[in-house]
Amino acid sequence: MGAALKNAAPLRVVTYMLAIGRKVVAGSTIMALAGGGVVAAASTADAAPPAAPKLVSVTPSTNNIKIGWSRVSGVHNYNISDGTSLRFAPASASTLTWGGLHPNSHKCFRVSAVSDGGERSAWSQTKCATTKAGNKGRGSDEQAAQALKEQCAGLVSHAIYQWIDLRNLATSRVREKITDALDVNKTLGRVAPLVGQIISSQWGYLQSAGKEQAFPTAIKACDKAVDVFINSGRL
Structure with missing residues (x-):
């Protein structure tokens, strides 16, 4: 075989070596020929997006x-849409309560998954529900x-995740970013300053602890802020 290669026309040699290369490194991109061999690079295929979650329930009060879905692997967070706005849930979640609705409100929802690299899955199927009619009481x-x-924790954790890598971000800017994230309705806008103050006071800890602490920290900050405003009668 060596003599045959030596005496073959250059074009035939290249063709032969490419054929050998395809067998050896199938699925990879051949970059160059060197010393009579094939140099292959790693596959250039883009990372695949996550599988689409399945929307399993929409339960109104x-x-x-309350929206429920089946979790999928390789996910950083879930996007939940009502067709006009998005809310976010962490990879560990399989439910989200979409609040702030009036009785007899009809809403339709769908869910998608987002990977650590930012690739988004296809949307799930859509499910709809109508909130119940009833008198307002303590339970409601x-x-x-x-x-x-x-809702507050989902929005705040998403904001933290986006900005946590900015090491020189001033705490005043942190508060501003949290306020922007919560400025989606009047009620969340009221608690935004206190949530921003809590998050900015923990910014150093968050940057050392890593992005996985974004959601737990957001939950604690939002729970405290909402309770403060409810107990003071401002909500």
Whole structure:
């Protein structure tokens, strides 16, 4: 075989070596020929997005709708959409309570998954529900408060995750970014300054602890802020 290669026309040699290379490094990109061999690079295929989650339930109450989905692997967070706005849940979550709704409100939802690299899956199927009619009472107040805390934590953790790598970000800018993230409705706008103050006071810890602490820290900050405002009668 060596003599045959030596006497072959250059084009035939290249063709032969490429054929050998394809067999040896199938699925990779051949970059160059060197010393009679094939130099192959790693595959250039883009990372695949996560599988689409399956939306399994939408359960309404008077002022909110609880959305449930099947978790998928390789996920950083989930996006939940009502068709006009997005809310976020961490990879460990399989439910989200969409609060702040009026009785007899009809809403439709779908869910997608986002990988650590930012690739988004296809959307799940859509499911709809209508909030229940009923008189306002203590139970519905508590449900509304819990839904507000969950919405706050989702938005704040998303903001932290986006900005945590900026090592020289001043705490005043942290508060500003948190306020921007929560400026989606009047109620969240009221708690935004206190949430921003809590998060900015822990910014050094968050930057050393890493992004995985974004959601737990956001939960604690939002729980405290919402409770302070409820107990003071400002919500």
